[in-house]
Amino acid sequence: MAVPVWSVDPRTGKQREQVAVEAGAAAVDAAVRAAATALPALADRGARARLLRGAAGLLEESAAEVIATADAETALGVPRLTGELARTAFQLRAFADIVDEGAFLDVIIDHPDPAAVPIPRPDLRRWKIPLGVVAVYAASNFPLAFSVPGGDTASALAAGCPVVVKAHPDHPATSALCADLLRRAAVAAGLPADTVVLVHGFEAGVELVKHPLVAAAGFTGSIPGGRALFDAAAARPRPIPFYGELGSLNPVVVTEAAAAERAEQIGAGLAGSFTLGSGQFCTKPGLVLTPAGADGDRLVAALTEAAGAAGPGVLLDPRMRENFLKGAAARAALPGVTAPVVPGEAGGGGAAGGDGVAVRPGYVVAEAGALAEPGAYDLLLEECFGPLTVVVRYRDAAELAAVLDRLPGNLTATAHLGVREAAEGGGAAAELLARLTGLAGRVLIDGWPTGVAVAAAQHHGGPYPATTSTSTSVGGTAIERWLRPVAYQDTPPALLPAELRDGNPAGVPRRVDGAWEGRGRG
């Protein structure tokens, strides 16, 4: 019996249209087998680059329809979705450039050395090849940039891997639209349409990670969901890499000096960051360590003013709304914890949210001492998805260190420093930076973690549970997830790919007998 997949408007709770039916085991098997047939054609790097650029172009051509559909399904708003579409197209083109350049192939060539010790060295030529069919699990909170046409898909296609995307139930219609665009781009690039295949449904996601022909998976979502899939990937007869981005508290430390110098600016900046997109960013600052005392009080006052002025917003779906309201209430109810701006239901009449479905941003304040040891206050060290942050007041360096030592892994960690601390380095600031480095994959000074630039040097990942591996899901090196090295020994030129032949006919950056080749100024 086919289970219908509905597109739902979170502003009204009403079903918009039936998009598809959920895929059972047989449909998932068919999807994976179809995608697997595209693998040989994807060996053509030129076709991959055309596919990625073509997809970016089609996405821009269809922007009006895609954005309207995504807004109707997610309530994220047209301005935000317009930016997300531009980011997604930029990302697709960035991976096309990476495919063209070929540095990601990591070519290393060692010519034979009969005089090598302890034994003669044969001719060895190593590069990286695609892993096979990649399963991508779309995120709720980015219907484009971390979903069907997002970073996981773009990097997997760039690597030469066909993709089966499991759509997120919060935006099935957007997913179907985008999958159609990608499939059209594949055909236009001379590749099979099944280079990208879309499936819907919870069971489909479970089946996908277990399918023998699936070689790797990318996931953005919750800790329980991601961990269950990670466990399934590890428990397979043939385990596969599972690149999950699960959860992150994104701690922020405001030093005494920073609070003394610019408490108001930091308080207002924090309000802007934790309420952005209704707090539905994986990089939302969820724990802010702020000095006790007068300067910290000024910061809190500024935060109260700015957060109190932030408008209500509609969350992605009723389950998230419910979890947010429960989570906010439980945190505010802890003894000694105060809520200067009470997060909760927006009530009727909020500009963004008709019919009382909107929520109001807020924040709570706790003492650092409460977090020094495991106990009931550990709830404050768990991510609460939505527009809520936790301010923790610390009295001295020891209290600050004690709280930081209790944190799990994070995508980001931020320090707001005094001007002299930043300029001089060393001392307490250096110690703080070392501690934050141990906690996260991206460390920021005097900034806010929301907003993840698509750049070669980006790293969007961190110690568990931020990610389940050491990889990134944003930036150029995200392509590394979908490749494995192969070395050819004493293989005649006629049987080698151009990238591995003497003279470098493919013109890719390589390392040959220790020297760098084809790596001039870019």
Add this chain to the structure above:
Amino acid sequence: MAVPVWSVDPRTGKQREQVAVEAGAAAVDAAVRAAATALPALADRGARARLLRGAAGLLEESAAEVIATADAETALGVPRLTGELARTAFQLRAFADIVDEGAFLDVIIDHPDPAAVPIPRPDLRRWKIPLGVVAVYAASNFPLAFSVPGGDTASALAAGCPVVVKAHPDHPATSALCADLLRRAAVAAGLPADTVVLVHGFEAGVELVKHPLVAAAGFTGSIPGGRALFDAAAARPRPIPFYGELGSLNPVVVTEAAAAERAEQIGAGLAGSFTLGSGQFCTKPGLVLTPAGADGDRLVAALTEAAGAAGPGVLLDPRMRENFLKGAAARAALPGVTAPVVPGEAGGGGAAGGDGVAVRPGYVVAEAGALAEPGAYDLLLEECFGPLTVVVRYRDAAELAAVLDRLPGNLTATAHLGVREAAEGGGAAAELLARLTGLAGRVLIDGWPTGVAVAAAQHHGGPYPATTSTSTSVGGTAIERWLRPVAYQDTPPALLPAELRDGNPAGVPRRVDGAWEGRGRG
């Protein structure tokens, strides 16, 4: 109650000396905590390079004692162990060079771009940092090169990670000697002795992978043992990467043309490769696809002559001997399978093996048709550790392909081609190469997989169960296993490591705004 750890002579079965006692949970905890204290000091790349070079020097200075001890414990013989020690010292120095150069830090710098679309780009500087304490599980068959001072340890130290080695019970005295050398080298390099800590015992190995402060593990050994540890690593509250090299059949395909051109040479070469080190190499060719017909008959005749002339050898321990004898007998007993040279007990008087503990190399022959479908003959597709190989006669390309399609992942796959096939490429040879590439991490033409050169372009790994990840345990890129990237955003120069500062004061190869820097000819 302390369980003693004995060094045993496999040639006599007699206990040589008590080396240590097995480590329980408390001793493992103490070992890991001790190693963890060395982490900060290892941030000094210069000290790491000194440690690695110093260890190589001490190993060479102590060569006589180390080799004599290893030979007494493993029966691998002085010539082989002399070569292995040279290889191990070479490997340590190769990683010192890698540490000095700094390319492994993968530095990528993107300067800020306020005009970037869709949003302004901040200053981002990415490099890689050590993961933390690494657990290394020593291999039975390489008491030096894949054990205490071996590739896993060398690459982890090069990455800046302290190491706790779990000794292999087949060579505890060699392990203790080598751990002592490494600890002395650490102190001489200005590092804590506990940069390397040794533990013994099965339970110690289980505790080690579960310890909260262990951040990654390297393993070389059997499929059941490695998979159990892999599962434990994945099941931790905070999962850690487990880099296991488990098992490999190392298929070899001899084409019709190759057999026609040089059947005798290939048969003799195969005998040399599968009997090398008494067949106790993870790269032993364990399945050899040979044409049916007269040319294949000539190959088999040559193999029979050469393998029949190979002397007996003593395996590493009684359990391996028993498994080998059982495995060889079970394969030879399959209906239709013949054993032109019967593997088995050497009987009394073998030159290398007194007291009847030696075994005789041998091989069996089966028809490809028997392997086309799952069934009793699947035993022939499992690795049999020791001096045995399986020759499979195929009648045509379809039979060859059917067998290859049934193989699990391998460390290596080899093709012996005719001169024209190799020179012209394309056609059946190219198809064969593509198929072998799908099966393995190293593909060889006209060679033998035993002997794994330590080189930048080496890849010693492959699809599961060859390895549990896409990484290598031999060659320069083995260092990548023990690192994770961190990106610094808008971080003032005074707080950045030299490697990430403008002007490149550390002189490491980097990518800056897309251009390669410090990557002149090596």
